[in-house]
Amino acid sequence: MFNYRLQIIVFFILISFNVYGQDDSDVHVIQQIHDEALLHGDAYQLLSELTSSCPGRIGGSENYRKAATFMKGALSKISGVKSSLQPCQANYWKRGDVENVYMTGKDEKLEPLDCTALGNSGSTPQEGIFAEIIEVHDLDTLEKLGVEGISGKIVFFNRPMDPTKTRTFSAYGGAVDQRVYGPARASKYGASAALVRSMTLRSDDNPHTGVTVFPDSIQPIPAIALSTNASDKLSKALKSGSVSAFVQFAAENLGLQESPTVIGEIKGSEHPEEIILVGGHLDSWDISPGAHDDGAGCVQSVEVLRILKAIGYKPKRTLRCVLFSNEENGLAGGKKYAEVSSAAHEFHLAAIESDAGGFSPRGFSMDADTSVFTRYYGRVNQWASLLEPYDLYFFKGGTGSDISPLKNQNGLLIGLRPDSQRYFDFHHTKIDTIDAVNPRELSLGAAAMASMVYLIDKYGL
Amino acid sequence: MFNYRLQIIVFFILISFNVYGQDDSDVHVIQQIHDEALLHGDAYQLLSELTSSCPGRIGGSENYRKAATFMKGALSKISGVKSSLQPCQANYWKRGDVENVYMTGKDEKLEPLDCTALGNSGSTPQEGIFAEIIEVHDLDTLEKLGVEGISGKIVFFNRPMDPTKTRTFSAYGGAVDQRVYGPARASKYGASAALVRSMTLRSDDNPHTGVTVFPDSIQPIPAIALSTNASDKLSKALKSGSVSAFVQFAAENLGLQESPTVIGEIKGSEHPEEIILVGGHLDSWDISPGAHDDGAGCVQSVEVLRILKAIGYKPKRTLRCVLFSNEENGLAGGKKYAEVSSAAHEFHLAAIESDAGGFSPRGFSMDADTSVFTRYYGRVNQWASLLEPYDLYFFKGGTGSDISPLKNQNGLLIGLRPDSQRYFDFHHTKIDTIDAVNPRELSLGAAAMASMVYLIDKYGL
Numbered sequence: 001m002f003n004y005r006l007q008i009i010v011f012f013i014l015i016s017f018n019v020y021g022q023d024d025s026d027v028h029v030i031q032q033i034h035d036e037a038l039l040h041g042d043a044y045q046l047l048s049e050l051t052s053s054c055p056g057r058i059g060g061s062e063n064y065r066k067a068a069t070f071m072k073g074a075l076s077k078i079s080g081v082k083s084s085l086q087p088c089q090a091n092y093w094k095r096g097d098v099e100n101v102y103m104t105g106k107d108e109k110l111e112p113l114d115c116t117a118l119g120n121s122g123s124t125p126q127e128g129i130f131a132e133i134i135e136v137h138d139l140d141t142l143e144k145l146g147v148e149g150i151s152g153k154i155v156f157f158n159r160p161m162d163p164t165k166t167r168t169f170s171a172y173g174g175a176v177d178q179r180v181y182g183p184a185r186a187s188k189y190g191a192s193a194a195l196v197r198s199m200t201l202r203s204d205d206n207p208h209t210g211v212t213v214f215p216d217s218i219q220p221i222p223a224i225a226l227s228t229n230a231s232d233k234l235s236k237a238l239k240s241g242s243v244s245a246f247v248q249f250a251a252e253n254l255g256l257q258e259s260p261t262v263i264g265e266i267k268g269s270e271h272p273e274e275i276i277l278v279g280g281h282l283d284s285w286d287i288s289p290g291a292h293d294d295g296a297g298c299v300q301s302v303e304v305l306r307i308l309k310a311i312g313y314k315p316k317r318t319l320r321c322v323l324f325s326n327e328e329n330g331l332a333g334g335k336k337y338a339e340v341s342s343a344a345h346e347f348h349l350a351a352i353e354s355d356a357g358g359f360s361p362r363g364f365s366m367d368a369d370t371s372v373f374t375r376y377y378g379r380v381n382q383w384a385s386l387l388e389p390y391d392l393y394f395f396k397g398g399t400g401s402d403i404s405p406l407k408n409q410n411g412l413l414i415g416l417r418p419d420s421q422r423y424f425d426f427h428h429t430k431i432d433t434i435d436a437v438n439p440r441e442l443s444l445g446a447a448a449m450a451s452m453v454y455l456i457d458k459y460g461l
Numbered sequence: 462m463f464n465y466r467l468q469i470i471v472f473f474i475l476i477s478f479n480v481y482g483q484d485d486s487d488v489h490v491i492q493q494i495h496d497e498a499l500l501h502g503d504a505y506q507l508l509s510e511l512t513s514s515c516p517g518r519i520g521g522s523e524n525y526r527k528a529a530t531f532m533k534g535a536l537s538k539i540s541g542v543k544s545s546l547q548p549c550q551a552n553y554w555k556r557g558d559v560e561n562v563y564m565t566g567k568d569e570k571l572e573p574l575d576c577t578a579l580g581n582s583g584s585t586p587q588e589g590i591f592a593e594i595i596e597v598h599d600l601d602t603l604e605k606l607g608v609e610g611i612s613g614k615i616v617f618f619n620r621p622m623d624p625t626k627t628r629t630f631s632a633y634g635g636a637v638d639q640r641v642y643g644p645a646r647a648s649k650y651g652a653s654a655a656l657v658r659s660m661t662l663r664s665d666d667n668p669h670t671g672v673t674v675f676p677d678s679i680q681p682i683p684a685i686a687l688s689t690n691a692s693d694k695l696s697k698a699l700k701s702g703s704v705s706a707f708v709q710f711a712a713e714n715l716g717l718q719e720s721p722t723v724i725g726e727i728k729g730s731e732h733p734e735e736i737i738l739v740g741g742h743l744d745s746w747d748i749s750p751g752a753h754d755d756g757a758g759c760v761q762s763v764e765v766l767r768i769l770k771a772i773g774y775k776p777k778r779t780l781r782c783v784l785f786s787n788e789e790n791g792l793a794g795g796k797k798y799a800e801v802s803s804a805a806h807e808f809h810l811a812a813i814e815s816d817a818g819g820f821s822p823r824g825f826s827m828d829a830d831t832s833v834f835t836r837y838y839g840r841v842n843q844w845a846s847l848l849e850p851y852d853l854y855f856f857k858g859g860t861g862s863d864i865s866p867l868k869n870q871n872g873l874l875i876g877l878r879p880d881s882q883r884y885f886d887f888h889h890t891k892i893d894t895i896d897a898v899n900p901r902e903l904s905l906g907a908a909a910m911a912s913m914v915y916l917i918d919k920y921g922l
Contacts, residue, residue: 035625164496166851166905201901360821360880362852390627391823393854419821419880421901440662440882444627 026386026458030451032311034390037447040310043303044439046074047295047358051434055289057282058119059326059333060092060257067282068260071298071323075264078306081321083264088336090259090326093120095286096250100128101195101224103245105237110246113230116207116287117249118179118196119329122220128248129154129222131192135238139177142185151190154245156238157182158197158231161424168420169356169398172199176210183212183223193222193247197231200424205229208428209285211329222249259283261333262323264305270316274460276453277320277351278304281327281334281402288432292423296358296442298323300416303446304453315457317349324402327355331401338405350456352414352449353400357426358442359418363393364452367413376412376461383455392448412461416449487847487919491912493772495851498908501771504764505900507535508756508819512895516750518743519580520787520794521553521718528743529721532759532784536725539767542782544725549797551720551787554581556747557711561589562656562685564706566698571707574695575688577668577748578710579640579657580790583681589709590615590683592653596699600638603646612651615706617699618643619658619692622885629881630817630859633660637671644673644684654683654708658692661885666690669889670746672790683710720744722794723784725766731777735921737914738781738812739765742788742795742863749893753884757819757903759784761877764907765914776918778810785863788816792862799866811917813875813910814861818887819903820879824854825913828874837873837922844916853909873922877910 037043054067068085075083099117102110131152136142137159142150157178165171176199183194198208207225214220224247226234237243262282268274280297284290301321308315325333341348352364368376381394399415407413418441426432498504515528529546536544560578563571592613597603598620603611618639626632637660644655659669668686675681685708687695698704723743729735741758745751762782769776786794802809813825829837842855860876868874879902887893 034627038624038627163499163901166495166499168901360882362823391854393852421821421905422899425899438883438886440624440629444882 026455029311029313029454030386033307033450033454034447036307036310037303037443037450038440041303041443041446042306043299043442043446044437046299046302047291047437047442048434050295050299051289051291056286057284057290058286059090059259059283059329060254061286064259064283064325068262071262071282071302074302075262075321078264078309080266080309081264081305083262085260086263086337086340088259088261088325088333089256090332091330092254092257093329094252094254096252098248098250100248101226101245103234103237103243105243106241113234114205114207114227115224115230116209117251118183118209118212118223118225119285120212120214120220121223121249121251123250124193124222124248128246129192130244130246132242132244133195133234133238135235139182139185142189145189147189150186152192154193154195154247155182155186155191156195156234158235160197161199161201163201168201168424171201172424175199179210179225180213183221184214184218187214187218187221191221193224196223196225198225198228199427200228202425203228203232206429206431209287210428222247224249259325259332261325261337264302264321266305266315266319268315268317272318273347274317274349275320275346276317276456277322277348277403278449278453279322279324279351279402280354282323283326283328285328285428287430288428289434291432291434291437292357292426293428293432294327294355296437297354300354300358300442300446300449304450307446307450308454313454317457319453319457327402334402334405341406342409348406348409348411349461350412350414351403351406352416352452353403354416354445354449355400355402356416356420357418357423358437358445359422360441361392361416361418361445361448363395363417365395365397365399365415365417367397367399367407369407369410372410379461386455387451390448414452416445418445487916490915491847494768494911494915495908497768497771498764498904498911499901502764502900502904502907503767504760504903504907505898507760507763508752508898508903509895511756511760512750512752517747518745518751519747520551520720520744520790521715522747525720525744525786529723532723532743532763535763536723536782539725539770541727541770542725542766544723546721547724547798547801549720549722549786549794550717551793552791553715553718554790555713555715557713559709559711561709562687562706564695564698564704566704567702574691575666575668576685576691577670578712579644579670579673579684579686580746581673581675581681582684582710582712584711585654585683585709589707590653591705591707593703593705594656594695594699596696600643600646603650606650608650611647613653615654615656615708616647616652617656617695619696621658622660622662624662629662629885632662633885636660640671640686641674644682645675645679648675648679648682652682654685657684657686659686659689660888661689663886664689664693667890667892670748671889683708685710720786720793722786722798725763725782727766727776727780729776729778733779734808735778735810736781736807737778737917738783738809738864739910739914740783740785740812740863741815743784744787744789746789746889748891749889750895752893752895752898753818753887754889754893755788755816757898758815761815761819761903761907761910765911768907768911769915774915778918780914780918788863795863795866802867803870809867809870809872810922811873811875812864812867813877813913814864815877815906815910816861816863817877817879817881818884819898819906820883821902822853822877822879822906822909824856824878826856826858826860826876826878828858828860828868830868830871833871840922847916848912851909875913877906879906
């Protein structure tokens with residue numbers, strides 16, 4: 001009886017083996033992918049060119065369109081890849097030349113604070129504004145203070161990211177409401193400006209920009225990020241008495257501007273109707289070279305197609321590299337792409353986004369509609385032993401903003417999950433440069449993505 | 462029958478659960494450990510002080526002894542820790558001021574090559590030497606060339622580290638024989654000097670020093686590391702014809718010098734006779750501030766005791782922080798420590814070394830005598846689910862040089878395994894500075910070690 005049972009078990013093991021993988025050739029191909037990435041990788045060189053020739057490529061800007069042309073060119077150099085630009089209109093908010101915040105406390109000296117305006121910030125009158133500062137740590141406090149406590153004042157949002165979150169994206173998620181919604185909420189109660197502590201876990205002098213949202217019904221006010229050191233200095237001054245600030249800032253809103261998404265495609269040989277997407281977003285904040293955010297994800301996605309081509313892999317399914325527009329300030333690229341795709345009745349079997357920096361990959365996070373998630377997750381987990389030798393693991397959780405509108409196609413959404421400790425040191429700042437990227441870490445991320453594409457393409461989901 | 466079997470299984474699960482862990486309080490304590498490290502961590506500040514006040518602290522040097530006094534002081538600041546210096550004699554090889562390599566090919570121009578001598582290198586005559594270079598890629602080639610092919614020449618060892626090894630210590634292990642044994646082998650055949658390609662995966666201008674070994678029977682010759690860029694330049698020149706080099710170098714061997722190992726101890730309350738060691742090595746190469754190698758491991762080991770004290774944990778077993786002397790050039794500290802320990806009939810239940818850089822921890826590698834390894838590994842694996850939320854995993858493999866002489870006490874040897882991609886960018890160079898260390902990555906390594914110490918102390922092995 002025991003032997004009989006054993007035979008049944010072996011039979012089922014073999015069945016699942018054949019259908020969903022893996023076999024010995026997978027070990028070999030995944031090694032080939034990594035060898036190609038580490039021996040002949042092109043990602044770092046491409047990122048170096050992108051960040052030096054098109055820094056500050058915010059959606060709608062000239063630098064963005066230059067970057068789109070450049071990356072389309074990079075894709076078209078890979079034999080067999082058909083590259084194109086998908087038209088997309090993005091709202092173009094343009095920073096002016098003047099950015100000043102000076103605080104003044106009981107000693108009446110004006111002290112400059114390291115700052116940079118948030119995207120969509122309103123402007124001050126040319127001569128600036130001068131008002132008293134109140135510090136708050138959460139949005140609900142605004143309701144309590146009301147118009148009486150806020151009107152005419154400058155609201156200073158100063159809740160730090162929680163350093164005890166070992167995965168830093170959780171810390172970011174727990175603090176970023178202040179930046180995204182704080183200024184508009186303050187405006188509602190008549191604040192004259194908003195200052196927001198930079199979203200980073202470092203104590204330093206680098207201000208971090210990022211999106212703030214003013215709904216149509218709310219008057220945009222000047223909304224300015226302070227470096228963490230400047231925030232601490234201001235908070236300390238506030239503890240010993242009333243502090244005011246002089247704020248001066250100018251921006252223009254130039255409305256909708258062309259800001260295309262870049263696409264490179266290899267048609268599948270057996271199931272061309274099933275698409276496997278790899279992507280990142282091509283736009284970066286205007287003050288930043290955008291190396292980790294998200295030049296890294298873009299060059300890795302291009303590299304995935306280059307690697308698979310270089311090792312001679314012939315995909316059964318359609319592989320598509322998509323470099324999205326306007327992730328930072330409206331997600332126009334991701335929304336438009338999903339809209340066009342669904343109108344054409346396309347099906348994305350899987351979409352893999354890299355938008356968490358070019359650091360050492362630690363695995364993949366996954367998301368899908370609840371009706372299919374368990375099935376997909378179970379299947380992907382059968383490949384765990386193929387990826388563990390590369391220190392890659394699977395997690396449940398958020399994936400990527402740009403691919404999120406594809407969720408209703410009922411495919412699997414996947415996020416490359418790199419080590420997150422250093423990401424917010426650089427995020428949305430001028431120091432997000434190529435020097436902050438390690439070539440091997442970047443290449444290993446591309447190899448990890450290419451390995452997943454290979455497995456999904458070979459076995460389906 | 463099935464139910465009966467199930468009951469047996471459940472019974473054994475419960476048994477092992479109670480004896481070797483885990484329970485809900487472990488989740489809480491491990492969170493406390495991480496919170497303490499990330500909120501009030503002292504490791505980065507301590508490393509900053511160590512690297513700035515005692516750089517180049519090679520065993521036997523004045524700077525080493527200064528570092529030992531400094532770290533003993535740091536340990537004694539933790540309440541309940543008894544700190545001491547364990548006497549140890551280390552051979553002190555001292556670099557001189559002159560370090561020159563110039564190559565000259567068919568154009569007869571002298572071109573400087575970025576270089577630094579290897580530890581234990583012999584000197585040239587004051588006026589230098591001038592000889593023809595031959596390039597080799599492995600030690601066996603020397604046998605083939607023999608005295609006839611080598612005598613009077615400069616042997617250039619130029620096999621690169623293999624970039625396709627995704628764990629970089631494997632790449633190092635596959636190339637470092639050239640540096641450690643190459644110069645002595647070349648000397649045996651009458652070579653006048655040896656040049657060795659730096660042990661790094663980067664293409665840059667930083668020469669990496671490190672130990673080279675001349676047995677008593679072999680005449681030390683000048684043995685010099687070239688940067689990878691210099692190595693590539695030299696190799697390219699050799700491809701187009703004969704190349705000679707002018708080499709000038711001076712060093713002194715100052716013999717045995719006092720070079721104590723630093724120890725901090727908290728006595729166990731229930732099993733004081735079972736020791737759990739955490740450690741790193743305090744010496745660094747003479748040209749290097751030694752931030753990652755291995756200042757990081759030292760400050761993390763001190764931090765383990767500080768964290769456990771700060772959260773109010775009372776160890777049952779004896780916890781010992783050991784900062785070893787002379788790992789880089791002879792392992793005198795590790796050998797002496799094990800000798801003294803075994804003479805006193807001590808038993809190290811576990812020894813955890815951090816000597817792979819202060820990067821994001823990815824888990825622990827483990828080693829033990831084959832008679833006990835399977836048992837230990839099985840027990841430790843029962844804690845896997847406690848550490849996975851911190852992205853920590855267990856591996857089999859090498860642990861740490863300094864603790865290796867303790868293996869015959871039949872305890873478990875453990876190596877903290879951080880992400881290895883950037884380690885050899887800095888290893889044994891002047892750029893291994895505090896700026897190359899991320900405070901959170903460093904702290905998380907300390908928290909990982911403290912978590913392991915806590916579990917081993919609580920449950921035994």
